[in-house]
Amino acid sequence: MTITTRLATFEDIPFLQQLIGASVRGLSTAYNTPNQIESAIKYIFGIDTQLIIDGTYYVAQVGDAIVGCGGWSKRNTLYGGDQHKEVEDPLLDPATDAARIRAFFVHPDWARKGIGKHIMQVCENAAKENGFTSFQLGATLPGVPLYEVMGYRPLEHIEQPLPDGEVLPIVKMYKAS
Template identity: 65%
Template sequence: MTIRPATFQDIPELKKLLDNSVRGLSKDYYTTSQIDSALKYIFGIDTQLIDDGSYYVVELDGTIAGCGGWSRRKTLYGGDQHKELHDTLLDPTKEPARIRAFFVHPDYARRGIGRKIIELCENEAKKHGFSSLALGATLPGVPLYKAMGFKEVEQIVEPLLDGEKLELVSMIKNI
């Protein structure tokens, strides 16, 4: 297992991974129409994370098997199509860093990929002065985040532009 910073050249492969991950791992939690809508309006690559150097890919056998990252910016979840163009910086003395955009290919699920990326993100956020982490978890991600010490803060129902709604869970962890 190799973990490295994501590059802009990875984006085509990351988009395929994201689609496979959401369709494969969310099918027991969301309807097909919710998944299709979320892929269109929320889930996507946040290129600011790549630009910031805080988004990572995990390679197994030469294949990108997972990705995820952390952010020192205000956006809690969503790709480029879901966020403000200007994503302001957080104050590490008062606000939690964000855990962002975790996706694992279903063929590589339950192999510790998400855990490894979270551990890396925690360490990097600490190096940048943060003492806590926040995230907006999809329902299939909640068990991993709970196992990693995150606590549920609130249930979120995200309205999507086509009328669908997506349930998410706001979570936090002190580091």
């Protein structure tokens, strides 16, 4: 199986939104309640269009099928799509700040087949090419095992409150290259 990546485009957004929903609904059931899952899809998970504008968001394909997505950022936002971000998203300083690893989703049919690792390697390499030497991310519980295998260590456990009263557990994680 050959996994390829390419930069995401605005034309990909409708398909990626479907992929994100399928990923969260399919891979989070052992970690989150149905209400947490639906609330997180509504209020947190989604496309951060700034990543597409910055050229730091990728889609992973096997043949013509898009099977996953993920990116990195040189901006301060740690997690969340457009619906969750602060209006201002300042640039990070690669000399002192960690690049943000962002918005990783794999279709459940393709889980545990190396898709996430592949996208992670693409993102880390691109961030290094842009001067970053460390990485930070906000992981949902289903992603923690992948990130630990990739060398990330937990820094903090966050209980992210959502507007409808649900709470989403997030693990802030860090890796130095």
